[in-house]
Amino acid sequence: MAAGTVAVAGLTAGCESRSAQSDPSDAPAPTPSVSPTGRYQAGITLPQPAQPNLLAVVADVGDAVAVGPLLVELGQTIGTLTSGTDARLLGLPPGDLTVTIGVGPRLVRMVDPSLPGAVDLPRFSREKIAPQARGGDLLIQICAGDALVIPIVAAALLDQAGDRIHERWRQSGRRGSNVPVGQGLTAPRNLLGFIDGIVGPHTPVEQQRHLWLAGPAPVAGGTLAVLRRMELDLPRFAKLSVADQEAVFGRHRATGVPLSGDTIVSDPDLGAKTPDGRYLVPADAHVRRANPNVVGVGLMLRRSYSTDEPSPGLLFMSFQNDIRTFTSTLTHMDDSDALMKFTTTTASGTFLILPGFDRQHPLGAQLFR
16 A cells, blocks of 8 residues: 555656556557548538537638639548648647538529528627628638647648638637537537537438538538527526526536426426416426427527637537528527527628548539539
8 A cells, every 4th residue: 555655646746656557559540531522521520529629710811812712622622621731730630520611601602692691680689790790601610629730720721722821710619518408419518507409400311401411513512500609698697596597598517408397308398387377498498489380480500619718608510501590590589588588699691511522522613613
């Protein structure tokens, strides 16, 4: 026991004896890589669960720039970065790195104003968005398990693009610990302490119906992304009782189960009432106001990242194959969702996430010939 005590003391003091040195066989297994090629771009449904770290970079493309060659180069660079063969990684293993590229409405309209993704987002209430933080031509979404990889990858991609693009804004974020929600799925907690992203198109059938664009050919295999950065009034929310916080969301904070009961993945029973006639899920609860059945729209794949700069908040992302899924939902929430009282949106944009690519079909080649 004395020897063991000495060994532990040595380790805690920063000194390690030869006998206490770690065995290389005990090192954690390398993080599996995620292929950047295929029918769909990585970073949306793959990997599962999503990596904990994200950086979103929104930029404009110069008016005289040929968009097609720019996207082809970015696709090639994504290939070298995710394979670990790009010297600009500075020797870091890419791990589960994914890079996802989207183009904004202005670029889509240049090709065909009737295509999905050609319409800008309308303005909503509770927005304080500077002109520089609204819209944009290009979205570069970088996700990874290793937070150190992300700024290095961003620097490499922006170096590749050079002066052909001009950065508008960027936002990094982190996902909370994953909580099992059943059926092999997990969801993280957000900064307000609630499990986030429970409802969505999780099965392949649901994804074909609600997530992926089926046509026309230049956009088939893509999807539409909405990006919204929000400040959260954490001090005011924290002053609420747990019961009042749960009334805002319409779910129990600890378990994620709807206030109407059953399981975390159950649809809330919006008609359920207490013996004295009050709705178990309040009329202004988030799960009621944003419920796709109530709004009359499809499912959106929601992904939220907690932020601490420029202020504590949330980087909200949703993916859907019809922009009305998002706009109708937010319109329904805008003046009557209890959660909206604690949010202020400071950046916003929508992007056509390009279809997947490979060596024979470069990134963006079908759309920007």
